[in-house]
Amino acid sequence: MPTLDDKNAIAFEFARICSLAAVKVMEIYESDFEARGKDDKSPVTDADELAEKIILTELAHLLPEIPVLAEESFAAGFRPKTDGAFILVDPVDGTKEFINKNGEFTVNIALIEGRVPTAGCVFAPARERIFVGGTQAWAGTLKAGQSVSADALALISTRARPASGMTAVMSRSHADETTLAFADAQGVTERVSAGSSLKFCLIAEGTADVYPRFGPTMEWDTGAGHAVLNAAGGAVLTPDGVPFVYAKEDAGYLNGAFVAWGRTE
Template sequence: MQYSSILPEVIKVADEASTRVLHIYQSDFKVSYKEDESPITAADIASHEVIVKGLRNISQNIPILSEEGAQAPWEERQRWRRFWLVDPIDGTKEFTQRTGEFTVNIALIEDGEPVLGVVTAPALKEAFWGIKGEGAHKRDRTGREHRIRVAELPDTIRVVASKNHMNDETRDFIRALGPHKTLQAGSSLKFCRIAEGHADLYPRMGPTSEWDTAAAHAVLLAAGGSVNALDGTALRYGKEDVLNPYFIAAGNWYIPRP
């Protein structure tokens, strides 16, 4: 598959979903809760519907795994060599708190690896995308597009952390780094800040699901970075359990230690 040939269509789908999401974000929306007590809004559902329809128009043959869709059983999913992995809104808490730091996320997974990813931040009017081996780009709030790349080895490590999911394990890891600067960002934007060279390291010592990370992981890989589990292995997708292990996202200077 020529990823570059479908990328413009995937960006268009993400932009269409972002428009729907932003319309709801600017309204008096209601918040409901799933069985696991995570929040969900009409924006999550609207984004899911737009994305699924758009991706099926791109290809009828590539299956779709979305946080807000019916989950295919493992017996079926384990045969998927290639599939779309979607989080209609990553950072629903940021959405409900109206911080603006939520994202729409679409990734293409091939043999367990995120090979194409598109991340949009509707309220911030930013978008990021990347293709394996072909580089990553950002579209800023003025509409200008430019290539992005991770930063070189920093003098002082800029650690980006979650606003809503900081815990003792993460704090201990950050303290062990020595001199550093701590930045905060919501949702999958943490990966994107590393990809564009504005941060250097994102340790996640807490639960995430595959759809939370895949699209921004693809962007970061395309920008020259890495995402590894704590044992040093690359984060993989398409597992029976959709929960990710703890991981560290970083620029190209970071060498994971098993």
């Protein structure tokens, strides 16, 4: 069993679990599934619920002492302690993308310590693309169910800001006028749309420079992508430049506005 001190080992264990859970996710994705509405009106499918069960079972064996805050169990009323280290799980981030079958959904797991993501994995099984972040960040090709190792992936890092202007990545489902205005004020010259936590990963691998988000998200939506971006040399800040933190229990784990950056020079 890896210790919490070995962030890379933790991150690759998360990657193993994401790959395992993605087998069930892809089985449902390729079927004639039905979406349902949760109490908060957000959509959910069998993939969310079954993948989360797999992930929670694996995490209970991997890190039995660490509480897990997971989207579907939270919706069902489970409230773990998050005043120390804890794990964030989003079994299918980008459920709208899943329902629309555009492939831009991800399986996410992140470790939070001191209110900051320190290890995480983002896996896009329909795109066969995985991102892993500990003290360094990796990315590569992976099919659901395959084993994953650092040797099979490539190290990634954020890029220096292009002299010709930054590329902003924005939510495919939630871009608004405030987001567009922020991008214009930063001198963004190109905009790219993407779903789910892949937006963080595009910055981490150096194909985009900034991801502004002023609409609501939950902590499990952002933790894994944030971990990968941190490991690749980026940062997530509030629009005022303050570090973006987790364990916001009093807010129901609802995130405020944030900006994900590549190089912050």
